[in-house]
Amino acid sequence: MPVNAPLLEVQNLCVSFATRGQMIPIVENISFSIGEQEILGLVGESGSGKSVTAMALMGLIDAPGVRITGMALFKGQDLLAMSGKQLRTLRGQEIAMIFQDPMTAFTPVYTIGWQIDEQLRVHQKLSRRQARARTVELLGEMGVPDPLNTANRYPHQLSGGLRQRAMIAMALSCNPSLLIADEPTTALDVTVQAQILDLMRNLRKTYGSSVLLITHDMGVVAETCDKTLVLYSGRVAETGTTQALFAHPQHPYTAALLASIPPMSGPRPERLPAIPGSPPQPLERPAGCAFAPRCTYSHATCLPAPPPAFHAINSHHKVACLLPMEGTPLPPRFSANTTATV
Amino acid sequence: MPPNSTSLQTTRDEPVLTVKDVYKTYTLNKGQTLKAVDGISFSVMSGEVLGLVGESGCGKSTLGRCLLRLHDVTSGQIIFEGQDITHLPERTLRPLRQRMQMVFQDSYASLNPRRRIGDLLAEPLKVHGTVNGERRSASAITQRLAELMELVSLPRAALARYPHEFSGGQRQRINIARALALSPRLIVADEPVSALDVSVQAQIVNLFADLQKQLGLTYVFIAHDLAVVRQISTRVAVMYLGAIVELGETDNVLHHSVHPYTIALTQAVPRPVVGTPQHAPLRGEIPSPVHKPSGCRFHTRCPAAQARCAHDAPQLRPIAPNHEVACHYPVLSHN
CATH class of the missing domain: 3.40.50.300 (P-loop containing nucleotide triphosphate hydrolases)
Structure with missing residues (x-):
């Protein structure tokens, strides 16, 4: 473009x-x-x-x-x-x-x-x-x-x-x-x-x-x-080209959301990888990362305010999560998925 | 919880539910009739989904309600645990109702907003009051309510609260708990997860699967979402305009589909993967059930329709083990 x-x-x-x-x-x-x-x-x-x-x-x-x-x-x-x-x-x-x-x-x-x-x-x-x-x-x-x-x-x-x-x-x-x-x-x-x-x-x-x-x-x-913006509890979690975001989601929410969709092909997982709990009400939204209470990767630095700032993975992919900044980005979606379903 | 003690009535190989040539017709104004369910037969074995x-x-909800006699069928037979319940009077039917329950789509509408969860769940235990001829004691009810909460992973404190205090997913858990209260054999679930967000939907699908294994339940799971149905079902029936067009084991029906409608339906499900090949969408929309097409009811939208399809209605026939189709020209090359 x-x-x-x-x-x-x-x-x-x-x-x-x-x-x-x-x-x-x-x-x-x-x-x-x-x-x-x-x-x-x-x-x-x-x-x-x-x-x-x-x-x-x-x-x-x-x-x-x-x-x-x-x-x-x-x-x-x-x-x-x-x-x-x-x-x-x-x-x-x-x-x-x-x-x-x-x-x-x-x-x-x-x-x-x-x-x-x-x-x-x-x-x-x-x-x-x-x-x-x-x-x-x-x-x-x-x-x-x-x-x-x-x-x-x-x-x-x-x-x-x-x-x-x-x-x-x-x-x-x-x-x-x-x-x-x-x-x-x-x-x-x-x-x-x-x-x-x-x-x-x-x-x-x-x-x-x-x-x-x-x-x-x-x-x-x-x-x-062409491009995707993922919202969670009134805030942007992740944004990028649809291609990049779906192949390599960088926010644990995006990754978990994609993983929780029952697949139409391939082996049927015994259980779907569901996200525990439900999204917070606006008044109960955590000061730090809104997804932290449901996130399997959350740790001490996720919780205090302000919510994580945007981190640019590259010119067309940004994420509001500390993981890539801390040097531990999520694995690409498909390798992650296959290990999860086996 | 002990497994169903009364399940001795039927063995594993006998169907829990058999539906024989069921029709449900509604009469409309001007002498028109609507055949919502138009000649359906199938069986559900014990422990099957x-x-x-x-x-x-397409008539799937009407059929679901007919199965439990929430609607009376126009003709045909419904056999539950070997007993023909099609025309049983309400008095004789009532004790049987303990063994067949329903979960609805709208988790809010199906719970009385003015009653606490504990009261709502205790109701079936009071209505069907007797166990082996004795009334359930208050303490037995309290104990059962606690068991139910545990089964659906809700805190016991939830019993003292009102339906509006819960999220959609939690309310659906409450509905499931109520359906389970009397230890049924069969649960008919009508679009139980379609009003939920994806992340919560996965939790409830898992819960249905866990309970089915844990309690040896039999489900008829009605849904429009093929991915959800694929996840939970052992067998799948695809309906179109009141009739089953394809029936069989989940993998056969959804991965080796032979009916052009099933193929179009599976191809139309958007996959969350970029670059999934796009197929030409099916033409038109489902015709009105009041004016069904002649012959094969799908021929007006079928990409493979031929002259014969317009006047000769195909019957459901076996095409492979555990796989039946109602089509004159099934697509056999499709993978």
Whole structure:
């Protein structure tokens, strides 16, 4: 990737919510960048702050007492400093978002076509007829059969896969430079998921869009994303090219997460290498490394604050763990795995 | 805990559960019918884990509920421990229910939020109150609750707390403990790990496997995640639109799949390894069970469909030892 200014550069994003006089830090110091036509995967378990990150970038968090700090430079402008009005022209036009549940993302009282038309008419000032022509064209490109008639149907009349295609068509209608996809395939069956992932991979070729893909599924990341950012309890654990991160995870959390996925081939392990316990609640998050209480490698230096700083393994792989810095990095994934399963 | 003392009724080689040609049909408006379960037969042997996989709407949950008579079947037979339970009146069925239990997907919805864990777990012990004709004493119940907590690796203090105080994984442990309370023989688990995060999912899959070995349980494990099913099952049944399309030992079905649907399904599972070869995804989506395709129900999406498939419905037939398939043109070259 050329090292011009990235399309989106997020620096030290923090999001805290106020509850009963306390500020709860949901997301702490998240930084990442997305280049042109790049797909970045944001992975983590539920409660890790994936969706809050996306919502903060889109200016969609509307909670009293929320505090969002940091910077998010999109084409040089700071999204977090923008007024609601400025953001509104950007959303839909430059940055679009698709959600996990297309049933609730569409309004049930208008047809799919009407809702896509509306977006085109607002942002691109098209006439009704022009907008509908473009809508039908888009639905067709997204692989919706019989787009002319499908446009006249209501969300509940479509299957989950078709609704998600319509949702993507709506998101792409104004040719956004950045598409944020929040668990776009989680509600779908595997065979339909495979179709939608295929579609997402092709978007950058046909539309030149960059994608921020939020998911909990490491398999989806491996098949779709160029770069990966692993979140744990609101903090970045590890980030790097998907290739490097999956072949040689440097954070024990990433390694353990990958190891706990039941394999689809090879010998079946007697027991899955599970991670003990569960992620901490934001208020109970340890001062030092958030993963330390569940980590098999944790030792005295992991516990005191502040959390481990980022250590660059190389120019495209960074990890918030002391192990590589202390000269005892994790072994590569596959040699580690084979010894574990034998 | 002592092994099941009443398991003398059947020997190891006799199936715990046999399902014969079961249909479950719902009548909809306008005289339409929905065949959720459309002629299914199989047996589950003692100590076996039968994985039931398929996409949403294939009828796997309906079937699971029919197995325990939570739904009544439209036709067919369900035989549990050699006894036909299909039409048993509730009064006769009730004592049998101790020996067949269910674990559901939504760990929160399946626990009464207003009752403490101890009360929830004691309920089955009180409802099915008698052991050898005598009521369980309060101390026997307390002791059983402690045993159950140990079985699912929860602290005993958890008994005094409410469901909302636990994480999803812990709540699923509580559900498993409740299912185990009466020492059942058969557990039907309907998507028990699909609402959990991967790291917690592995813990619960391990727990299911450990309990199965420790207590000699028999499972029907319903899930849409093939990797989870592969991990836990001794045999796998793949369902599509209400029928089993492929059935057999786990390795046969998932690694030497012969039905084009099973092959597409296994290929569609995203592997957490960069550079895994991508296969062309299956076309279309699962058709509505109200308007099932004629002939082979999969022919509308099948890459190998031929003219015959459109009108001639294939029956489940053996293709190798411990391996059955319902397809006219099974893919034999596939590895």
